[in-house]
Amino acid sequence: MNVSDNMPLSGIKAVLIDDSNTIRRSGEIFLTQAGCQVVVAEDGFDGLSKIVEHHPDVIFVDIMMPRLDGYQTCTLIRNNGEFKNTPVIMLTSKDSLFDRAQGKLVGSDLFLIKPFSKKSMVDATIKYTRGKRGEGSNGQ
Secondary structure (H helix, E strand, O other): OOHHHHOOOOOOEEEEEOOOHHHHHHHHHHHHHOOOEEEEEOOHHHHHHHHHHHOOOEEEEEOOOOOOOHHHHHHHHHOOOOOOOOOEEEEEOOOOHHHHHHHHHHOOOEEEEOOOOHHHHHHHHHHHHOOOOOOOOOOO
8 A cells, every 4th residue: 555545635735614613623634634734714704815825726615604605705716817726615514406506606616515524525635636746836
């Protein structure tokens, strides 16, 4: 067994934005155990500043948050030239057709339904960051 089997997200940076401390901790633990470097934020405003500061390879955003919800946060990410191609995975307990349509409209790449498993979170991260391992993010 080689290292990449245990640490499939080695070299990947993620920002996880969720107002629930439980979800932030779960996501951080799942991704960190797979070798990912994780920065957490508790709302969209905090998340946007951490995205600019850390240049993640993938962004997880909760939909239902105070002040700036996940749809607004995703729209702002997509409107920023530097981050418009960074994968955005929406975290939600709402799985209606309307929610999925709204997510697509704002440019999200995927919906992960809460409570998500370690496997679903790691698999989604691998899928959307393929080819980025170990490159480091420098905006290129």
